[in-house]
Amino acid sequence: MQNFDYQTPTRLIFGKGVITKLPEVMKQFGSKILLTYGGGSIKKLGLYDKVRELLDGSEIFELCGIQPNPKYDPSVLEGVRLCKENNIDVILAVGGGSVLDCSKAIAAGALYDGDPWDLITYKTIGKASLPIVDILTLAATGSEYDPGAVISRTETNDKIGYMDSNNYPAVSILDPTYTFTVSKKQTAAGCADAMNHIMEQYFCEDSTLLNDGFMEAALKSLMVNARKCLDNPEDYTARAEMMLDCTYGCNGIYSLGNSYSGWPCHGMEHALSAYYDITHGEGLAIITPRWMKHILSEKTVDRFVKYGTNVFGIDSTLDKFEIADKAIAETYSFFESIGIPMHLKEVGIDESRIGEMAHHVAENEGLDKAWAPLTEQDIAAIFTASL
Amino acid sequence: MQNFDYQTPTRLIFGKGVITKLPEVMKQFGSKILLTYGGGSIKKLGLYDKVRELLDGSEIFELCGIQPNPKYDPSVLEGVRLCKENNIDVILAVGGGSVLDCSKAIAAGALYDGDPWDLITYKTIGKASLPIVDILTLAATGSEYDPGAVISRTETNDKIGYMDSNNYPAVSILDPTYTFTVSKKQTAAGCADAMNHIMEQYFCEDSTLLNDGFMEAALKSLMVNARKCLDNPEDYTARAEMMLDCTYGCNGIYSLGNSYSGWPCHGMEHALSAYYDITHGEGLAIITPRWMKHILSEKTVDRFVKYGTNVFGIDSTLDKFEIADKAIAETYSFFESIGIPMHLKEVGIDESRIGEMAHHVAENEGLDKAWAPLTEQDIAAIFTASL
Numbered sequence: 001m002q003n004f005d006y007q008t009p010t011r012l013i014f015g016k017g018v019i020t021k022l023p024e025v026m027k028q029f030g031s032k033i034l035l036t037y038g039g040g041s042i043k044k045l046g047l048y049d050k051v052r053e054l055l056d057g058s059e060i061f062e063l064c065g066i067q068p069n070p071k072y073d074p075s076v077l078e079g080v081r082l083c084k085e086n087n088i089d090v091i092l093a094v095g096g097g098s099v100l101d102c103s104k105a106i107a108a109g110a111l112y113d114g115d116p117w118d119l120i121t122y123k124t125i126g127k128a129s130l131p132i133v134d135i136l137t138l139a140a141t142g143s144e145y146d147p148g149a150v151i152s153r154t155e156t157n158d159k160i161g162y163m164d165s166n167n168y169p170a171v172s173i174l175d176p177t178y179t180f181t182v183s184k185k186q187t188a189a190g191c192a193d194a195m196n197h198i199m200e201q202y203f204c205e206d207s208t209l210l211n212d213g214f215m216e217a218a219l220k221s222l223m224v225n226a227r228k229c230l231d232n233p234e235d236y237t238a239r240a241e242m243m244l245d246c247t248y249g250c251n252g253i254y255s256l257g258n259s260y261s262g263w264p265c266h267g268m269e270h271a272l273s274a275y276y277d278i279t280h281g282e283g284l285a286i287i288t289p290r291w292m293k294h295i296l297s298e299k300t301v302d303r304f305v306k307y308g309t310n311v312f313g314i315d316s317t318l319d320k321f322e323i324a325d326k327a328i329a330e331t332y333s334f335f336e337s338i339g340i341p342m343h344l345k346e347v348g349i350d351e352s353r354i355g356e357m358a359h360h361v362a363e364n365e366g367l368d369k370a371w372a373p374l375t376e377q378d379i380a381a382i383f384t385a386s387l
Numbered sequence: 388m389q390n391f392d393y394q395t396p397t398r399l400i401f402g403k404g405v406i407t408k409l410p411e412v413m414k415q416f417g418s419k420i421l422l423t424y425g426g427g428s429i430k431k432l433g434l435y436d437k438v439r440e441l442l443d444g445s446e447i448f449e450l451c452g453i454q455p456n457p458k459y460d461p462s463v464l465e466g467v468r469l470c471k472e473n474n475i476d477v478i479l480a481v482g483g484g485s486v487l488d489c490s491k492a493i494a495a496g497a498l499y500d501g502d503p504w505d506l507i508t509y510k511t512i513g514k515a516s517l518p519i520v521d522i523l524t525l526a527a528t529g530s531e532y533d534p535g536a537v538i539s540r541t542e543t544n545d546k547i548g549y550m551d552s553n554n555y556p557a558v559s560i561l562d563p564t565y566t567f568t569v570s571k572k573q574t575a576a577g578c579a580d581a582m583n584h585i586m587e588q589y590f591c592e593d594s595t596l597l598n599d600g601f602m603e604a605a606l607k608s609l610m611v612n613a614r615k616c617l618d619n620p621e622d623y624t625a626r627a628e629m630m631l632d633c634t635y636g637c638n639g640i641y642s643l644g645n646s647y648s649g650w651p652c653h654g655m656e657h658a659l660s661a662y663y664d665i666t667h668g669e670g671l672a673i674i675t676p677r678w679m680k681h682i683l684s685e686k687t688v689d690r691f692v693k694y695g696t697n698v699f700g701i702d703s704t705l706d707k708f709e710i711a712d713k714a715i716a717e718t719y720s721f722f723e724s725i726g727i728p729m730h731l732k733e734v735g736i737d738e739s740r741i742g743e744m745a746h747h748v749a750e751n752e753g754l755d756k757a758w759a760p761l762t763e764q765d766i767a768a769i770f771t772a773s774l
């Protein structure tokens with residue numbers, strides 16, 4: 001078991017109707033608010049009007065139009081400018097992981113004198129960030145309970161995931177009913193994203209009985225509940241269980257004391273969505289079973305045996321490689337069964353830039369130090385197998 | 388799934404050798420420290436000298452002699468007096484759950500003008516507490532990661548568990564090597580305490596797939612690792628896994644969104660250790676299987692089936708009451724196998740005060756509102772079956 005240093009200061013306010021606590025929550029941080037959101041789905045939901053009504057009397061500035069795979073330019077830069085010019089006290093992010101990630105980069109940039117890109121690339125470590133409150137509308141990334149953000153810069157094909165301990169949201173307001181209108185495509189992609197967060201932590205050298213059981217339970221819960229959400233988008237319990245499963249995703253609590261895995265699928269997927277702006281969860285679902293097949297070896301097989309028997313109930317008396325193969329096939333089939341396009345070509349990616357992307361990943365993601373190390377050639381082979 | 392509002396601000400610094408971070412940790416809170424500890428085992432461990440050496444230059448006051456089932460008088464009162472007279476900045480609790488619980492009551496009492504008993508009995512809600520840093524030497528209560536404390540008052544036979552959100556430790560320093568010298572008796576009792584914390588949350592009306600899996604994994608981990616600790620007290624991995632399993636015990640994370648169970652075994656055990664000052668974990672282990680047997684019914688049986696099949700691997704094709712009976716027998720056998728005396732008479736409790744204790748519990752613990760409600764007669768019957 002590895003040493004660790006862990007703290008999550010975020011307050012989770014979870015459940016139907018909890019938005020009524022918003023005024024009390026916001027009051028503690030100040031009255032000048034930057035409200036951030038995406039393409040307007042929160043207006044269709046009625047959530048925009050509800051927020052404005054609850055915060056009547058506060059001074060609210062707005063940054064809207066934050067895109068999936070949120071962009072440094074214009075969103076982060078524009079948000080930082082708004083915060084600095086208006087002496088914003090607190091950011092209220094209403095949306096999914098992209099809105100929240102963008103808001104984290106803004107919150108740090110607002111209290112930093114230099115170029116906010118310095119913080120994203122660890123050129124410097126931020127000393128403080130504006131407080132962030134979020135109202136989540138998508139179960140997927142776990143950004144509501146972690147210090148991470150992923151920001152894309154179009155002109156350089158960079159999609160950078162980074163951590164900043166100042167970036168934990170102060171309060172996350174999690175009402176599963178706000179996810180009732182999430183499309184089947186985004187529900188499935190959110191499930192795949194959250195499952196991959198867990199797998200990235202599960203497939204490592206050194207884990208504990210507790211962590212393994214916790215993660216196996218989360219994977220099973222995500223599969224059961226995502227299916228229920230797809231069958232009946234307004235199944236409250238299923239939406240709620242899925243939301244909480246996702247919330248723990250990148251917080252670290254699934255794997256305290258585990259050795260580091262390297263998060264290889266995220267490293268590879270970030271190139272796909274940086275170069276082609278695809279849906280992150282779909283990219284992960286496509287890559288994951290191909291990565292599994294590629295790294296299966298005498299060294300890794302026991303981990304796949306545990307995964308296969310405990311998550312999919314595969315007969316433990318079979319040969320270990322047979323169990324592993326079945327586990328990988330079950331992973332693929334599950335993603336396919338919830339409607340995810342399982343080939344890169346289906347999401348508009350062909351072989352033309354595989355070499356370039358593999359090179360970018362090998363240069364930037366440190367996957368040579370992953371649990372199952374990957375060279376540039378390995379990465380290219382996984383991309384090719386995913387076509 | 389139930390609504391919840393959850394936040395744990397405690398920083399966990401976990402692993403071998405992490406005490407070297409102590410000076411940096413303490414510095415942020417101030418230089419006037421109240422060092423609290425128990426009967427001197429930390430001196431035998433060398434931990435006392437290590438702490439004094441690391442904090443050389445700070446102004447350290449001491450409260451020693453804190454007993455198991457920590458006492459309001461003299462320990463809490465004396466600690467509060469020391470804090471007030473010396474303008475203490477921070478409490479450093481070195482020991483197990485009793486030292487920590489006592490320190491929590493002191494930390495709150497130090498910033499309260501009235502009788503600290505008001506805070507323990509919810510006569511008033513404290514507005515603030517001194518910060519607490521702890522160095523844990525026993526895996527059991529989970530006090531290192533929760534806002535609760537249990538304080539006993541000898542003259543009234545009160546043993547009161549209460550929560551105060553100001554009482555989360557600021558930092559918990561968790562080095563499993565400090566538990567290498569914990570006796571077999573206390574190792575087993577700590578395991579039973581932690582297992583009961585989980586069972587108190589598991590046996591409820593409404594749980595989630597994730598929580599069930601998390602708790603089942605924790606129960607299995609505790610059983611496996613406690614056996615290893617008993618066989619080889621210096622098995623680092625086993626001590627470490629057991630320590631983390633215990634740490635989550637009363638934090639709420641095992642059951643976010645679950646309905647409230649009423650914590651019936653704790654309600655009953657608190658009377659046993661208030662009247663007879665027995666070891667808390669032993670009292671819990673004795674009561675638990677008798678409580679299970681007493682509440683088993685058509686209404687509760689499905690929960691026992693899940694527990695029995697998932698924790699003990701009992702054949703799920705058997706009749707449901709047969710599974711439940713086997714699960715209860717397995718629970719009893721496990722506790723017995725790790726050396727816990729499984730009858731009240733073995734820990735010095737006879738039938739003479741059962742009526743009085745049952746009355747006290749019925750009056751004070753609200754068990755008529757538990758998942759499986761208990762009357763005074765039920766409580767007396769469970770005590771009698773435990774003799």
